[in-house]
Amino acid sequence: MMGQLSSGQERLFYSFNIEDHIPANHLLRSIDRCLDLSDLRHYLADFYSPIGRPSIDPELMIRLLVVGYCYGIRSERRLCEEAHLNLAYRWFCRLSLEDEVPNHSTFSKNRHGRFRDSSLFRWLFNEVLRRCMDAGLVKGEGFAVDASVIKADASRQRGVPGDDEINWRDPSLSTRAVREYLEALDEEALREALPKRLSLTDPLSRWTAAPGGPAFFAYSTNYLIDVEHGVIMDVEPTPAHRTAEVESTKTMIERVEEQFDIKPDRLIGDTAYGTAPMLAWMVNEKDIEPHVPVWDKTERKNESLSISDFQWSEEAQEYRCPTGHALRSEWRAFKNQRSHVTKADTIIFRSRKTDCSKCSMKERCCPNTSFRKIARSVHEAARNVARRIAATPQYVCSRHERKKVEMLFAHLKRILKLDRLRLRGMTGANDEFTLAAAVQNLRRLAKLTSQGPPTTG
Incomplete structure (x- = not known):
């Protein structure tokens, strides 16, 4: 007998529990077990007024952003629409069927305000990293470093030659990204050389053709990872410029050492990190073995003596x-x-x-x-140290471990869909890169802890 869908009057009462409809092996269930935001309100207490109308719960906004980055939902407007419809998203964000999803404009107001003033995304990244460390996913023996170019939210048509005179007082250029650029003009990385082209939309981004193909305006996200399980130890945004990328390594290593009292025995990188000053910093100042190819242009390709x-x-x-x-x-x-x-x-x-x-x-x-x-x-003595290390079996192993950084960048662009920024300026890049790295660590933590305790060698 053929069944037929009932078209009668809707039921007056329903017995429905969201918890029963979320699969036990759902990704958000695993992430929820690893995400601890119990200290969030205490951390943000000084950035909220003690009087006035209650704000939207900051934990709700953080959980929504985690969902968005986890599933590559780049638009906050679309994120709110998906959270309204998706039961798993509602469950993860602690929303019942009757609860209203915040308006998408709330994210912008908080990001440019208290979230940025309080460095909330950096706090979240550090909290997730601590959970990774407590779970035994960080060995601290070997770190790897690399950078990946991410397109900026800046049109090629809004670019001008770098040596052109620009009237920055023009009201049409009075944007947050331009103000950041003018405030950062004294930084060493910006004084090194005039860029070939300058974006009037996001001046801190760099004109680059590094990935091959047509040039574009971009930033670089720099990762410092522990090679044991590929956990991201630190992340730092820079303009898409090799010198700035290499210098960010010092910032990340010193920040990890200061905050977590961890300094690696060896650092793995590609040839860009094999400059003489960088090798001298690793060997002489930090006592870190440089598992890095030496940047050497002295070898002659003809038959003359090198x-x-x-x-x-x-x-x-x-x-x-x-x-x-x-x-x-x-x-x-x-x-x-x-x-x-x-x-x-x-x-x-x-x-x-x-x-x-x-x-x-x-x-x-x-x-x-x-x-x-x-x-x-x-710094030739430090360069010789790197050359001696390059002849060891451990160096060969390090070259394979370095691929874990590249895998994270591939995951960042293909799964999290962060191949182009939505926010402008260095602060916008910092927000997006830091939150994305925190989510990558959350996914790694959820995956490995669900498989049982990690084996350490």
Whole structure:
């Protein structure tokens, strides 16, 4: 007998419990067990007035944002619509069937106000990280660092050449992102060089073609992860510029050490982090093993002699060429002692012209000059430490572990849908990157703890 849907009068009373309709293995159930916001109200107490109309519960807004980042719902308007319809979202946000979902404009007002003033998203990230540490997911022995370029909310058509004169007092340019840019003009990363193009919409973003293809305005999200289970230890936004990305590593490592008293034994990175000053900072200041390829442009691709063909004598502070002739930074004593350090933090070692003129290997050594010179970095000792580490089996293992950072970036862009920012300015990038990293840690914590306690080697 064919059934037929009843079209009679609606029932007057229903017995319905949201709890019974959320599957036991649902992702939000696992995340809910890992998310502890009991201290949230105490943390935000100073940013709310003791009088007046009660505000929307901040925990509700945080839980809604976690849902949005978890499922790649980038629009807050759409997030509120989905929360209105989806039972799992309502359950996670502690909303009953009758409770009203906040208006999407509430998020903007709080983000640009008390959430940003209180660094709430950084607090949330640290709380989630502590839960990861308590669960044994952080070993603290090896860290990996990398950066990924994320498109800014800035149109190519609103870009101007970097050396153009701009009237920043124009009312049409009086935006929050522009004010941030003007306040940050004194920062070292912005004074290094004029950008090729400057966005009038979001001036702190950088014009880049780093990923390949057409150039665009972008920021970089920098991750510092523990390689044991891929937990993100810190996140830092920077303009899409290599120097700023490398310098952010120092900020992240020092912040983790200050807040959690954790300093890694080794740091894994790609060649961008193998500059001489960065290696010297790791080796001499932080006592961290640099599992990083050395940034070295001295090796020659033709058959002529490279620096590696010359023997360095630490005692004599000189190089010896293959034929035994010396290269020194000075060949006569000066009345006033000189450091011989160049602006590039190198010391130039030169051979004698008379030695080179009659040398049988001159055509392979210095065919176009009358003598050979070598620029030695003042941080060459740290570079040699990195070279020695690169010859060890542990270094090979570290190269494979570095891929965990790249996997997190792929997850960030493909699953969380954060391939383009919605907020402008460095503070907007900071909010989005920090919240996304907190959600990635939450998902990792929920997944690993549901599988039982992690095994530590």
